[in-house]
């Protein structure tokens with residue numbers, strides 16, 4: 001038990017979730033390293049949701065609401081840290097959820113599938129019995145996608161995604177939204193909307209935004225999306241990183 005008064009309480013809580021997930025057997029070996037890299041960036045932005053991140057979240061939610069087939073891609077880390085919040089967001093914006101693992105093994109897919117089903121979410125895609133298609137001519141795991149999910153999606157939200165996979169998704173012509181604490185990652189640079197925030201803060205915030213934007217006209221949502229410049233917003237995000245006290 002971590003005492004709530006501990007100065008690093010939130011961060012330790014997340015580490016604890018990651019450790020439990022690793023013990024359950026659904027994280028790749030590199031998952032902890034990826035988490036650590038995220039932690040470092042979070043520390044440097046003061047573990048808060050910055051203004052450019054909020055702006056990007058409005059754009060992301062507007063884009064998800066405007067899409068015909070939006071999909072939220074989930075991996076082990078995203079599931080370990082924010083499974084319930086992801087389901088809420090998916091329901092709120094009408095998106096599907098698809099398991100998409102960089103190091104895909106049947107065991108990990110099975111465990112993650114069960115986690116979603118145990119929470120009452122039976123529609124989960126990317127499972128072992130789902131129809132798989134490939135986003136490139138080369139039929140490798142990196143390019144695999146559910147036929148009714150990411151394969152036919154117009155917008156894909158990829159929290160904590162690796163750059164190689166992000167590139168394949170981008171090249172296949174999809175609108176890509178990422179939640180990535182590293183504004184310098186290839187994923188952040190390649191995406192159409194990059195949210196530099198911790199997934200545990202971003203996803204619930206996006207659900208709140210969705211409740212607001214859902215009542216707006218399509219025209220308003222389109223203006224929010226069209227007025228956005230991701231490159232400029234990433235520059236502003238980078239300026240939020242403080243190396244002095």
Ligand code: ATP
Pocket residue numbers: 033034035036037038039041081160161162163164179180181182184185186187188197198199200
């Ligand atoms: P890229 O492949 O895009 O260049 P990378 O190789 O640096 O990125 P990966 O390990 O492939 O990183 O992907 C993990 C990414 O997820 C990292 O950029 C890291 O900052 C980010 N990340 C880790 N934990 C979180 C979190 N809790 N919330 C948001 N982002 C996170």
Ligand code: MG
Pocket residue numbers: 162163164
């Ligand atoms: Mg990478």
